Amino acid sequence: MLQSRMAAIKAGRYNRLYLEQYQNYGKTWEENLAGTKVINSMEPENFQQVASLSFQDYGKLAMRNKALSPFLGNGIFSQDGASWKHSRDLIKPLFTRAELSDIDSFEVHVNRFLNLIPRDGSTVDLHPLLLKLFLDSSTQFIFGESVNSLIDTPFDAQEFLDAFSQALQGAGRRAQAGKLRFVFLFDNKKWKSSCDKVHAFVDRHVARALAETKPTDDPETESPSSPRYILINEIAKQIRDPIDLRFQVINVFFPARDSTGIALSNAFFNLARNPGVWTELREQALALGDQPLTFELLKSLTFFKYVLFESLRLQGPSGRVARTAIQDTILPRGGGPDGTAPIFVQKGTIVALNTYAPNHWKDTWGEDVEEFRPKRWIGSKHTWDWTPFFGGPRICPAQQQVLTQAVYLLVRMVTAFEKIENRDPSVAYVELTKMLTESRNGAKVALHPPG
Ligand code: HEM
Numbered sequence: 001m002l003q004s005r006m007a008a009i010k011a012g013r014y015n016r017l018y019l020e021q022y023q024n025y026g027k028t029w030e031e032n033l034a035g036t037k038v039i040n041s042m043e044p045e046n047f048q049q050v051a052s053l054s055f056q057d058y059g060k061l062a063m064r065n066k067a068l069s070p071f072l073g074n075g076i077f078s079q080d081g082a083s084w085k086h087s088r089d090l091i092k093p094l095f096t097r098a099e100l101s102d103i104d105s106f107e108v109h110v111n112r113f114l115n116l117i118p119r120d121g122s123t124v125d126l127h128p129l130l131l132k133l134f135l136d137s138s139t140q141f142i143f144g145e146s147v148n149s150l151i152d153t154p155f156d157a158q159e160f161l162d163a164f165s166q167a168l169q170g171a172g173r174r175a176q177a178g179k180l181r182f183v184f185l186f187d188n189k190k191w192k193s194s195c196d197k198v199h200a201f202v203d204r205h206v207a208r209a210l211a212e213t214k215p216t217d218d219p220e221t222e223s224p225s226s227p228r229y230i231l232i233n234e235i236a237k238q239i240r241d242p243i244d245l246r247f248q249v250i251n252v253f254f255p256a257r258d259s260t261g262i263a264l265s266n267a268f269f270n271l272a273r274n275p276g277v278w279t280e281l282r283e284q285a286l287a288l289g290d291q292p293l294t295f296e297l298l299k300s301l302t303f304f305k306y307v308l309f310e311s312l313r314l315q316g317p318s319g320r321v322a323r324t325a326i327q328d329t330i331l332p333r334g335g336g337p338d339g340t341a342p343i344f345v346q347k348g349t350i351v352a353l354n355t356y357a358p359n360h361w362k363d364t365w366g367e368d369v370e371e372f373r374p375k376r377w378i379g380s381k382h383t384w385d386w387t388p389f390f391g392g393p394r395i396c397p398a399q400q401q402v403l404t405q406a407v408y409l410l411v412r413m414v415t416a417f418e419k420i421e422n423r424d425p426s427v428a429y430v431e432l433t434k435m436l437t438e439s440r441n442g443a444k445v446a447l448h449p450p451g
Contacts, residue, residue, distance in 0.1 A: 001031060012430035012440050015319045015356040022357045028334025028343070038350045039343070042357035043333045044384035050323055050331075050351055051384075051392030058323035061350065068171045071195045074244070075251025076397075080326075084394075087248060090238055091231075092397045098229045102141055103295060106405055109137045110412055112150040117416075119449050123423040126268050127442035131261035135161075137405070138256045142249060143205045144230035156201065163197035164257070170194065172435060199246060202253075206245050209236040259317050260402050262438045263388075264409060267311040269429065269443045270372040272422040277307065277374060282414040293408055304407040306377040309386070313365075314372060315429055316388040317436040319356040325349045358385045417447040 008017035021029070021040075028041040041047075050058055059080035072078050076087040113133045118124055132149040140146035147157035170191035209232040216237045232249050239245045271278050284303060291297060298304075325345045335343035345351065362369050364385055365376070389396035396402075424444040432440040 009433045012432065014431055014433045015437065018319070018354055019357045019360050022354065026334075026339045028331070028339060033350070036348070036350060037346070038352055039331070039334070039345060040352045040354060041331065041334060042354045042361075043331075044358060045333050046331045046351070047353050047358075047384045047387060047391065050353060051321075051387075051390060051394065054329050055393055057325055057327050057329035057345075058351065059326045061322055061324055068174075070192070071167045071171050071198070072250060072254060073247030075248040077251040077255055087251070088393070088397075090235065091248070091252065094231055094234045095397045095401055097234075098141065098231070098401065102137075102229055102401070103293065103298075103404070103408060105140055106137050106408060109133055109140070109146070109150065110409055112136075113409075114412065114416055116150065117447055119447075121421075121446050121448055123444055123446055125442040125444045127261075127265040127439060130265045130268070130443070131258055133409075134261040134264070134405075135257065138253070138260070141229070142231045142253050142256065143202070144209070144232060145205065159197060160201040163194040163201075166194035167191065167198055168254075168435060198250070202246050202249055203242065205232055206236075206242050206249070209233045210240065210242065210245070213237050215240055255396070256398065258436060258438070260398075260405065262317045262436055263308070263312060263402070264406055265439060265443045266315045266317075266429075267308055267406070267410070268413075268420070268445060269424075269439055270311050270314065271307070272420050272424070272443065272445045273427060274372050275420055277372070278414060278420045281307065281410060282418065285411045285414045288411070293411060295404060298404050298407045298411070301407050301411070303374065304410050305403060306374040307410065308403065308406045309377050310372055310374040312388040313359045313386060314370075315431075315437070315439070316355055316359065317438065318388070319437055320352055320354050321387075321390050322350055322352045325351065353387075355387050355390075358387075361385075413447075416449065418450040419448040421446040421448070 004017060005014065008014045018040075022042050027043045028039065028046065031038045031040065060078065068078065074083065074087075076084065076091050079087055110133065113129060116129055117126075129150070136146045136148055136150055147153060147161065149157070149161070153161070170187075209230070213233050213236045231252060232245070235248055236245055239248060271281075281304060284301070288297070325347050328347050329345045330342045331345055331351070332342050333340055335341035358364065360369055368376075384391065389399040389402075422444070423446050424441050426441050430440040432438050
């Protein structure tokens, strides 16, 4: 099994391998991963059970957290139980309040992004540019200062980004080695130095945020501390310990770093192969005239949203979400001769929920399951069989922000360019599996301005 997984990662078809395994073994099956029992499932009812109905029976992978903890510390992404709830209650409302204010600051970064796209029909890979765009906007939102990678990355910002990647890589290798991680000779000194560099960068913003804000018990009654909404400043009103504040902020930056850039790169990958959808989007965008692109207007553009939904269905950045049972519990489906009876989940078992396979299941989506067809979303309701942002109490708090920014970017792109053309010799999506899954060949296109 491990060999076939390594081979599939190399061949860029890791998610496909899982899909084939679900087709062969059924929607729920068990494996022994170096002594740990893992229940793999793509069953929507089991998703709902783990994410929501039996939420209290599960925690984040203990092993992974141990491997990650010197880097990630305690915060919304890594914690469980009451401490997670405390972080969540603090951070989730900040996203909701930010949604209304951050389109203006996003626009600055989008303008820079648009200026970097060639107008002469030459080939451009949108993938690295999109990663930079969302890196710039998310660092602005989280730290109050953008790393400005689309214009010129200052030395200390580049050092921070490199150190962040190295720290993540080291943490990933430690997590993969699991119980054996002390046996392998990892370069601890280099890893520690990367973690220290990330912490030093964040600590500068921590010190500034603490100096700029005063403690408050009720942020709901406060107006944001600056006209631009800065997450670290808002958290600093309630967390005054610099180390606690540092780790909370890293816990938001960690899931934010590449996810939105990858999701949008996938959307352009699909649009380049379906230029008719681009034309339809463009017609709708031009019909808006010169109305300002407010939060409400963007929210009302359903077809733009469906383009993103459909792209997230075909290639969501996170293919699996795993949890460890922290007490004996049950899953509603997967047992018995036909796999429809409940199953016992012993404490310590890992439940690995696959988000890719349900999105590629013919019985759910129809014979054209592999086609990019945003219109399939008109009037359709998908809940636990479409979970790119997961679900339940731990659903991604940035979901609405991501959708708003994505729709804004799509509107700006189709307005600026009449046509999109694929320039990638590979029509198929080849995966590159890191912490997230992205397109190995990027999103190579040509964009043609009107006239
Ligand atoms: C297309 C973009 C994104 C996708 C597909 C996505 C997806 C997800 C998923 C699947 C989870 C659940 C992970 C798990 O529990 O193991 C998650 C959690 C989270 N995401 Fe996102 N995310 C995206 C963008 C962002 C951004 C931009 C931010 C921050 C600015 C963010 C912040 C978070 C946080 C803080 C959590 C942890 C929530 C908790 O455990 O309570 N995400 N996201």
